Amino acid sequence: MKEVVVVCSSVDAGVTVWDLASGTTLTNLKSCASPRNSLACIGQQFLAASQVHKSASSGGGAIFFWAWHKNQIGSRSYPVEPIEPLACTSDGIYLAGGGSSGRIYLWEVTSGRLLRVWPGHYKAVKCLAFSDDDSLLISGADDGFVCVWPLLRVVASNPFQGAVGEAQAPYLHKWSEHTLPVTGLIPGCGGSSAIIVSCSLDHTCKIWSLALGTLLRSILFPTAINAVALDPGEYALYAGGTDGRIFIAALNFGVPTSSGIVAADGLLGTDGMGHSRSVTSLAFSMDGVSLVSGSEDCTVRLWDTVSRQVIRTFTLSKGPISNLLVVPQPPVLHQGSMAEQQGRFLNRRGPLLPIANLSKYVTSDLASQDANPWEGPPIILPSSFSTEEEDNEAYSYSANAMEKQIGELEKHGSTAAMQMELERLRSELRRALNNGQQWQQLHQELYCFCVDELMGGQREREDDEEKETDKEKEKEKEKERERTRGRNKLTEKARER
CATH class of the missing domain: 1.20.5 (Single alpha-helices involved in coiled-coils or other helix-helix interfaces)
Structure with a gap:
């Protein structure tokens, strides 16, 4: 399967999409200036990115949506406060955003309805991530906390118990071992039994167990860490530092010190230098050995983690890299000129997921129906289970969670x-x-x-x-x-x- 690299900058440099294998520029989406951790894929048809505060309207920071085949903004939404980090479920149904006040927002994408707002942190939320089965939302903030929120509890609980739309949501875990702001999160595989890796400006990456709810290991680095990535086998983690270096730390090896802290045991790049400026984002390719890194030096580098050498370098001349995604190539993107791409797409136009403007406030059922009388056509989600697996009644936590979410959302129409x-x-x-x-x-x-x-x-x-x-x-x-x-x-x- 072909993959693409999607990057954007904190200045108005748009969104650039490169072919990972050939390095060819596939498309450029206009008008985007996003802070870190604010770029998200909405299914396989749209991109979403929150904007820096200076480009915000009087109502707060904007969230822009683009379709892959159009380089102009498809939809603009203006929440009540500036939104920085964004995270979307793999099916494109739910979009989560973190506010500068510490609140966390959860929208239903197709209708634009704001399902829930709750005070998740004391300071600005800086990173959000969904677990691999979409049953848990993980958040990190400037207050040093890492919180785990079951999506079932967030959606099922009544948002009108306290102030309108801002009742406290019940969390599953709340960890406070970081002493400085949390800058990145990456969940492992395994749903509610997976591990979570968080990085911070306190020079550490911490590995948490969702099943046990405890800290498993703390890895110390010689510099502050901005981004972290796990290899698909979860044998090692890669941490991007503010000095441009990319560190390697084995998860299953190494002897902890008396304080339980493990030191990093490797570097990427010649003489240990990955980038000339701070590393802002890391992502693995599906082949399991290729790592992609973005930096404030305006470059994106493709690494071979076996030889620890650079395979290819992409340059974004308009500004520093703030966000980076490695995703399967959308069907509408092909190598060639923009005119050829548009011509191919016009010949094969298919149905698109509807994108509605995101609501500012949580409303009751009656009010939401008055505000959003049309919610777009229904979405048919492919079944992820075979008939034999459906006959098995040993459902996982996430399956039960989704069933209860369906029941709750059906009440809202x-x-x-x-x-x-x-x-x-x-x-x-x-x-x-x-x-x-x-x-x-x-x-x-x-x-x-x-x-x-x-x-x-x-x-x-x-x-x-x-x-x-x-x-x-x-x-x-x-x-x-x-x-x-x-x-x-x-x-x-x-x-x-």
């Missing part, structure tokens, strides 16, 4: 949730039909067993009756023989007399 509910009901119908067939087979077996038992008992009773009849007949014959013998004796005695 969400067409996407209704379509998800329809798919769930179809799968339940298939399981019910399978169960019905099993019950029919069991009933047939039980019926045959009962008939056999019944017929067998009747035959036994008939045999017993026949035996009793034979015994009675035998007794009658014996009595008749005795009477005959008695008469014979009387006759003989009479003759003798």
